[in-house]
Amino acid sequence: MYSEGQPPVDMLIRTSGEVRLSDFMMWQANFAILKFVKVLWPEFGFWHFVGALLDYQRQHFFTRVYKSKYDAYQMRLTASENKTLGHMDRCGQSDHSQCSPNESDTTQYSDERNKRTNAFLSDLQQRRRDFLTERTAIETVGS
Numbered sequence: 001m002y003s004e005g006q007p008p009v010d011m012l013i014r015t016s017g018e019v020r021l022s023d024f025m026m027w028q029a030n031f032a033i034l035k036f037v038k039v040l041w042p043e044f045g046f047w048h049f050v051g052a053l054l055d056y057q058r059q060h061f062f063t064r065v066y067k068s069k070y071d072a073y074q075m076r077l078t079a080s081e082n083k084t085l086g087h088m089d090r091c092g093q094s095d096h097s098q099c100s101p102n103e104s105d106t107t108q109y110s111d112e113r114n115k116r117t118n119a120f121l122s123d124l125q126q127r128r129r130d131f132l133t134e135r136t137a138i139e140t141v142g143s
Helices: 046-090 103-142
Strands: 011-014 033-036
Touching: 011 046, 033 046
Parallel strands: 011 033
Antiparallel strands: none
8 A cells, every 4th residue: 555655544434344454454544543334335425424523523532642652652662772772782792781871872873773764764765756657657658
């Protein structure tokens, strides 16, 4: 699914009464309000949509609170991980139980890691754009 650069999904409506999602949708809808409706898509009407919106309004606050707590947890986890990895990368000892990591080493490692990650993601995005441009050109010529 080509959803790079798109805002996250706020509400996901699944028709047909199936209470499941495809595997790839789990990544796009990790903090979305899920609504499962027992009608098929052609019969999905205005009142089904109003019901879904009311459900969304009821759950939205709690979802945002949970997401903010999760984001704070992720920040703490990332900071702790960077501190540990930065120290282990620069320390020559095999047993780190007696070590006390230096803050400047941690900051330097974190900055280097962020640069490597951003360079990788930029390269990946450029390759994706090139592939899609090439693919579009091939399909246009083939038409």
